[in-house]
Amino acid sequence: MKVMVLPTSSVDIDSLWRATSVARPEFGSLSGDQSFDVAIIGGGYTGLCTARYLVKAGLSPVVIEANRIGWGASGRNGGVVSGKFRVGFKDIAARHGLDTARRMHALGLEAVDHVGQLVEELGIAGADYRPSGSLRCAHNAHTFEGLRSEATWMREALGDTGVSILSAGEVAAETGSHGFTGGMLNTHGGVIHPLNFVLGMAAGLKALGIVIHENTTVIGVRREGVGVVVETPTGRITARQLVIATNSYSDLTPATASVRTSIIPFRSAMIATEPLAGTPGAGLLASGRSYTETRRMMRWFRKSGDRLLYGGRGAFGKSDSASAFAALEKAMVRQFPQLASVRVTHRWSGLVAMTLDSLPHLGRLDDRVVYSVGYNGTGVALASGIGRHVAALVTGGSPDLGLLTRQPLPHIPLYGLREPAVRLVAGWYQFLDAIGR
Ligand SMILES: Cc1cc2nc3c(=O)[nH]c(=O)nc-3n(C[C@H](O)[C@H](O)[C@H](O)COP(=O)(O)OP(=O)(O)OC[C@H]3O[C@@H](n4cnc5c(N)ncnc54)[C@H](O)[C@@H]3O)c2cc1C
Incomplete structure (x- = not known):
């Protein structure tokens, strides 16, 4: 064999x-x-x-x-704890009916609660689980409109009171990044040391x-x-x-x-900065949530300790390449000009399983x-x-x-x-x- x-x-x-x-x-x-x-x-x-x-x-x-x-x-x-699926609940309802969307939504929330229970029952202090929620940031007016209608639907059809809409100014205050047109806050889930x-x-x-x-x-x-x-x-x-x-x-x-x-295995990569205290990036993402943006080739970011982690999918092939990490670093600095002089200390990737x-x-x-x-x-x-x-x-x-x-x-x-x-x-x-x- x-x-x-x-x-x-x-x-x-x-x-x-x-x-x-x-x-x-x-x-x-x-x-x-x-x-x-x-x-x-x-x-x-x-x-x-x-x-x-x-x-x-x-x-x-x-x-x-x-x-x-x-x-x-x-x-x-990335250690983002979320009860969402890659396909939205509104789309699930449109294709499979409201009852199915409700069941899927309940399964997601159940999975999020289970993380907290597991950490507590097994005493996994090192997991540093923070149920701080997540913020989805709209990269243009079109996707912001989509987030608004999704939040309204989630509240009305699923009874989910954990979602709300933030203005462009509120998203800028939360993230320290000024390019977003607004966002959808979701109080379920948070971040963990995976x-x-x-x-x-x-x-x-x-x-x-x-x-x-x-x-x-x-x-x-x-x-x-x-x-x-x-x-x-x-x-x-x-x-x-x-x-x-x-x-x-x-x-x-x-x-x-x-x-x-x-x-279909799809490569996803991440970078982490040096600790931000004393750098122009100090104070970014102070609420400790996870953040995603609405682009299809989604970028996402969070803090861990005092470092900023930035991740995304895209120009990564079978294995890591220096140019692909450089592109990710460039995207991070475009999003957070405060990080231009901040050192990236870790670069890695892995495979996600798409169906x-x-x-x-x-x-x-x-x-x-x-x-x-x-x-x-x-x-x-x-x-x-x-x-x-x-x-x-x-x-x-x-x-x-x-x-x-x-x-x-x-x-x-x-x-x-x-x-x-x-x-x-x-x-x-x-x-x-x-x-x-
Ligand atoms: C870079 C990256 C970022 C991600 N970020 C997030 C995030 O922020 N939030 C989120 O919810 N999800 C995220 N994910 C997805 C999440 O990590 C996975 O969905 C989850 O870890 C899957 O767990 P698993 O136990 O099913 O598989 P895995 O953890 O991949 O475990 C499978 C294991 O099977 C072993 N194996 C394979 N073949 C054999 C064999 N023949 N014999 C013995 N062992 C074998 C492998 O060695 C591997 O360790 C991310 C994934 C990646 C790669």
Whole structure:
């Protein structure tokens, strides 16, 4: 069997999160043959939370991670805790009806609340969770009008009193950036240290006696008897059921090929500045929320400690490139001229998992395999909240998850053409942004 070699550049992530992480809990790799009720591939929010709820249901899970815990998107994301999906609730209502939009909205809020509960129950102080809300900033009059109508609809149709509209002046006062025409404040959610969050989950699981194997790559899965056999280079795991929790990293080996073609991995990058005290940037983003703007090729920003983090999708290909980071830095200074002389100390990126309908998918491939993938760049709350629903599916339940459990898993047509397609779509979005639509 062919063993895949993981890209070593991805192992050394120069992230601010890594530089400021708590001590890691230690986990060994698999050695020999072991048996569990459920084998989970992927040591991020999805896999770890699923394990937690499986234990609550009286089952014995094992989490198998090819790298270290949090190596995937869970340890390198922006730490924005939000109950939103990539597709808006108003669009969901237009396409699937108001009841479905209400259910999806409730699922999002539930996932946000779950983050706070998890941090408290597992005592993850290092996660530094701040439920400070988020502000969506309109980059032109057209998108501001869209935000106004969305906020009105959210209040009237969903009864969501957590959203309100801010004027251009209020957005400028909040952000220190003067180019926005207004914004929509959302009091749900906030910001978190994403790597410490996932490391804290793993430490909590370890304290519960849950087995986690790091540096153990699943290279094959086969059906045998009444269950599955999970093959790794250093041993085998026999289990009755399998959970695939590999999201945007589902192409590391062919073992997860069954979900790989439902996802388009899209690179998303971030930079972090030096501490801003004593620089012209001191005082920016003082309310500590997360901020996004309305461009399709969305940029977003937040503070962590006294540093400003700036992120975006765009001219990033298969791996990081100096010119792509330089473009991000240029965009940051355009947005915040106060940062022109401020040093950028960390640059990193990761893959988000886009799906055809811009929604996550949770379901059963067959009688032995459950998956949860496709968070479309909004998985901090969702992926960790979804663990309990994945566990419910594994134990034979059928939770009401709105559009998340639509079956069968939709696959991307012409998957082999995904890279030029991503470049094409990114170019089209940049064009629409440039002409203000
Ligand atoms: C740069 C960036 C910024 C983001 N910002 C935000 C944000 O601010 N807010 C938000 O809500 N979401 C954000 N996201 C998305 C969010 O991080 C993800 O949706 C979430 O972390 C997904 O968690 P997961 O556990 O499903 O997957 P992951 O955390 O990616 O875990 C999957 C794991 O599976 C492992 N794996 C894969 N194949 C195998 C195998 N064969 N054997 C063993 N292990 C395997 C991988 O090593 C990986 O660690 C961002 C993502 C990126 C990349």
